[in-house]
Amino acid sequence: MSDAAALPGQPRGLVVSGPATERAVNVLAPNPSAMTLDGTNTWLLSEPGSGLAVVVDPGPLDDGHLRHVIDTAEKLGKRIALTLLTHGHPDHAEGAGRFAELTGTAVRALDPALRLGDEGLGAGDVVTVGGLELRVVPTPGHTSDSLSFHLPADRAVLTGDTILGRGTTMVAHPDGRLGDYLDSLRRLRSLTVDDGVHTVLPGHGPVLEDAQGAVEFYLAHRASRLAQVETAVEAGYRTAAEVVAHVYADVDRSLWPAAELSVRAQLEYLREHGLV
Numbered sequence: 296m297s298d299a300a301a302l303p304g305q306p307r308g309l310v311v312s313g314p315a316t317e318r319a320v321n322v323l324a325p326n327p328s329a330m331t332l333d334g335t336n337t338w339l340l341s342e343p344g345s346g347l348a349v350v351v352d353p354g355p356l357d358d359g360h361l362r363h364v365i366d367t368a369e370k371l372g373k374r375i376a377l378t379l380l381t382h383g384h385p386d387h388a389e390g391a392g393r394f395a396e397l398t399g400t401a402v403r404a405l406d407p408a409l410r411l412g413d414e415g416l417g418a419g420d421v422v423t424v425g426g427l428e429l430r431v432v433p434t435p436g437h438t439s440d441s442l443s444f445h446l447p448a449d450r451a452v453l454t455g456d457t458i459l460g461r462g463t464t465m466v467a468h469p470d471g472r473l474g475d476y477l478d479s480l481r482r483l484r485s486l487t488v489d490d491g492v493h494t495v496l497p498g499h500g501p502v503l504e505d506a507q508g509a510v511e512f513y514l515a516h517r518a519s520r521l522a523q524v525e526t527a528v529e530a531g532y533r534t535a536a537e538v539v540a541h542v543y544a545d546v547d548r549s550l551w552p553a554a555e556l557s558v559r560a561q562l563e564y565l566r567e568h569g570l571v
């Protein structure tokens with residue numbers, strides 16, 4: 296979901312299809328909404344000089360979009376050799392089966408139900424295609440199957456819905472858990488501090504050029520929301536819906552159903568830690 300606060304390192308509010316780093320091109324899907332911001336970013340990745348490309352998140356089941364991704368690769372002289380998924384939400388993964396059919400590629404994901412082909416995807420995996428190297432970073436929390444992909448050659452990380460290019464994301468309780476999400480943000484922070492990652496290629500919204508600033512903002516935002524929820528519970532707001540109406544009063548009502556899932560995740564976290 297999208298809060299009003301601007302993110303550190305956000306150069307401008309517009310998202311355009313096209314090159315983002317030396318190895319990453321965004322093909323924006325035509326599915327804008329309050330939840331998906333400008334639409335889903337379908338990432339086309341390729342090593343310079345190589346004829347092979349990897350696609351991360353084909354997006355919704357929209358034939359026009361899927362063909363546009365393939366056309367974009369062809370215009371760059373690339374053949375799509377592999378499809379990866381950051382997680383199973385339909386705005387990222389629904390088109391994967393059809394895309395695999397159109398491209399003849401395998402689909403690799405953490406969730407076995409989303410895979411097409413023999414290979415899974417998980418912690419410690421390094422995916423190499425035509426000289427391009429992607430390191431798989433497990434980042435559960437938004438969902439239990441969320442992965443990020445570290446692209447060391449561009450000092451970039453593809454974050455799916457774990458970090459968005461604008462506003463903040465939701466913890467999709469009960470599948471998504473807040474404790475996992477905070478651990479994932481800390482894992483991403485260590486990529487920025489220890490591995491020199493400075494660019495976030497998000498699943499929605501614009502590219503962020505201050506990855507560490509974005510992660511710190513997300514951690515601070517989660518801490519302040521958690522404190523607000525804790526205070527609301529202490530003040531007598533009991534149900535998730537009551538807490539949302541109180542704590543998320545500043546957020547557009549169309550996002551309240553998503554906020555309620557995040558609040559459920561926060562209530563669970565507070566209870567597990569003996570804080571309420």
Ligand SMILES: [Zn+2]
Nearest residue numbers: 382384437456
């Ligand atoms: Zn999602």
